[in-house]
Amino acid sequence: MGRSAIAVPTLLVLLFTAACAATGDTAPHGTKSPHAKSPHVAQSSPSIKGSGLDLPARAQLLVPVTSGKADTDLPAFKPLTDVYTVHARCSGAGTVTIVDRKHPDQAPNRVNCDGPITIGQVYTDPVEQALSVHVSHGAATWRIAIMSGMHSM
Numbered sequence: 001m002g003r004s005a006i007a008v009p010t011l012l013v014l015l016f017t018a019a020c021a022a023t024g025d026t027a028p029h030g031t032k033s034p035h036a037k038s039p040h041v042a043q044s045s046p047s048i049k050g051s052g053l054d055l056p057a058r059a060q061l062l063v064p065v066t067s068g069k070a071d072t073d074l075p076a077f078k079p080l081t082d083v084y085t086v087h088a089r090c091s092g093a094g095t096v097t098i099v100d101r102k103h104p105d106q107a108p109n110r111v112n113c114d115g116p117i118t119i120g121q122v123y124t125d126p127v128e129q130a131l132s133v134h135v136s137h138g139a140a141t142w143r144i145a146i147m148s149g150m151h152s153m
Helices: 003-014 044-050
Strands: 061-068 083-092 095-100 109-111 118-123 131-136 140-148
Touching: 061 131, 083 095, 083 109, 095 140, 131 140
Parallel strands: none
Antiparallel strands: 061 140, 083 118, 083 140, 095 109, 095 131
16 A cells, blocks of 8 residues: 555645644535536636735646635646645635545545635645535635645645
C-alpha cells in the first residue's frame, strides 16, 4: 500500500485545518449527485486578485475560482507535487461540505459559512483528485479555488 491509501484519511483531516470544523454529516454522497450543476468558473487572471479568497498573487491554479449555490462536481485535477492548497468561503444559512468523489463514504469536510476563509493543505500522491461541493440544510453561496503546492496560511 502506497501513500494513496493514507492520503484520503489525511486529506480529510488536513483539508480544513484552518477556520473549519469537521462535520458529523453521514448523508450518503454518490459519485455524482443527480442535482449537481455545472460550476461557474471565473477568469484565471482577474479571479486571483478579486476572488475574495485571499489567493497568493502567483498561485498556479489546479481548479480556478469556482462558485455556486448548489451541489457541484469540481473539475478533476492532478496535483503537480505531493501537496495542494484549498481556499474556500461560503455565506448563508445552509451547510457547505467538500466530498472526495472517489471515496464518497469518507466523512465530508465542512466549510463554515459567514466566517473567515477556510484554507487547507492536502498531502497526497500526485494522482487525479475529484472533489464535489455539497449544499444542504438551507441556502448557501460558496466559492473555492485549488492551487498547486504549499502556500502560507
